[in-house]
Amino acid sequence: MSSRSFFAADFLMWVVWVGLFGVGMCLADEVPKASGKMVDLGGHRLHVNCVGRGSPTVVVENGLGDFSFDWVLVQTRVARFARICTYDRAGYAWSEPGPKPRTFAQLNLELRDALKKLGETGPFVLVGHSFGGPVVRNFAATYPREVAGMVLVDAAFEGQRVEIGGGKTIRLGDGAKGLPIPEPREEMKDSDRVETHDAVARRGTLDPMYNPLPVVDRQMQVWAQSLTNTDFAEASQREWSDEYFKKWLAEPQAGGLGVIPLIVLARAEGGFGDDLDVPAVELEAERKAGQAMLARLSTEGKLVMVRSGHNMELEAPDDVAGAIREVVLAVRRGDARPKA
Numbered sequence: 001m002s003s004r005s006f007f008a009a010d011f012l013m014w015v016v017w018v019g020l021f022g023v024g025m026c027l028a029d030e031v032p033k034a035s036g037k038m039v040d041l042g043g044h045r046l047h048v049n050c051v052g053r054g055s056p057t058v059v060v061e062n063g064l065g066d067f068s069f070d071w072v073l074v075q076t077r078v079a080r081f082a083r084i085c086t087y088d089r090a091g092y093a094w095s096e097p098g099p100k101p102r103t104f105a106q107l108n109l110e111l112r113d114a115l116k117k118l119g120e121t122g123p124f125v126l127v128g129h130s131f132g133g134p135v136v137r138n139f140a141a142t143y144p145r146e147v148a149g150m151v152l153v154d155a156a157f158e159g160q161r162v163e164i165g166g167g168k169t170i171r172l173g174d175g176a177k178g179l180p181i182p183e184p185r186e187e188m189k190d191s192d193r194v195e196t197h198d199a200v201a202r203r204g205t206l207d208p209m210y211n212p213l214p215v216v217d218r219q220m221q222v223w224a225q226s227l228t229n230t231d232f233a234e235a236s237q238r239e240w241s242d243e244y245f246k247k248w249l250a251e252p253q254a255g256g257l258g259v260i261p262l263i264v265l266a267r268a269e270g271g272f273g274d275d276l277d278v279p280a281v282e283l284e285a286e287r288k289a290g291q292a293m294l295a296r297l298s299t300e301g302k303l304v305m306v307r308s309g310h311n312m313e314l315e316a317p318d319d320v321a322g323a324i325r326e327v328v329l330a331v332r333r334g335d336a337r338p339k340a
Contacts, residue, residue, distance in 0.1 A: 034094045039114040043188035046114045047094035048087040052079030056125050056148045056331050060086045063130025067093045067224050069217045074313050077321035082328050091233030093224040099192050102236035104138035109184035123148035149261040149327040157290040158245040173245030254296045261330035262301035263323040266291035
């Protein structure tokens with residue numbers, strides 16, 4: 001999504017395509033066939049799509065408002081040299097709403113359990129885009145022996161300034177309330193089931209950034225962006241992410257991933273204007289410093305600047321697939337080992 005406002009209140013572009021770009025109508029009540037498998041986690045099901053062969057298996061964690069099929073351009077490239085799994089978090093696309101709150105720990109548990117039920121074995125190479133970056137960082141901290149390498153794709157980081165509307169910004173972590181992180185769980189409670197998996201008529205035009213996707217995947221965007229469940233899931237995800245960001249800001253993070261191969265892909269240019277409460281030059285300096293900080297999470301980390309916007313999986317799939325390949329090959333050579 002937008003490189004400047006992926007955590008902002010107006011981040012979600014809930015729109016339905018009505019025939020542009022030659023795709024045709026996609027009605028809100030039409031549910032396309034799932035591209036992967038539905039995994040029963042005991043009360044709710046998660047959609048996971050794994051293709052290709054060869055270890056280590058690559059697992060993708062999406063950004064906010066993004067779906068598994070957004071990664072089809074990268075997934076088809078990576079499947080030529082390794083197995084790769086994309087998935088939809090609970091409440092997204094085909095995945096049913098899951099237990100609340102939607103903490104990083106909860107997301108991590110569901111993904112781990114789904115992979116295990118599918119027989120997908122680690123240690124994995126994790127790929128985290130945008131909001132998915134901190135999610136996979138927490139996965140590695142929670143299950144270190146199950147992570148062999150990592151690629152962060154224009155990932156969010158603690159202290160990052162994000163636009164919240166009206167020309168104002170806030171740092172990720174500033175909204176934390178100091179709440180203890182609840183234990184994750186798979187069992188569903190009655191209060192977790194209040195949402196419905198129905199679509200509503202939210203019509204408009206699909207953002208042109210999706211043009212590189214095949215027609216069928218653009219049609220899936222029309223359907224998935226009309227679902228209401230994602231709204232509920234993302235509200236909880238945003239709220240609880242601040243608790244993690246605040247904790248990370250308070251503790252040294254360098255070397256936290258040990259010596260696993262790590263590549264951090266970041267935009268060469270942030271594209272900031274002077275319409276915010278912080279000068280563009282300061283925002284750009286903070287952004288680059290934050291991405292460099294992410295590269296120092298592993299002693300084997302490196303930062304690569306890419307001529308692309310925020311959504312590199314759509315705009316620069318060759319660069320993303322190339323970074324994944326480099327990490328996969330490093331794991332195969334045994335250049336590094338997971339953190340103990």
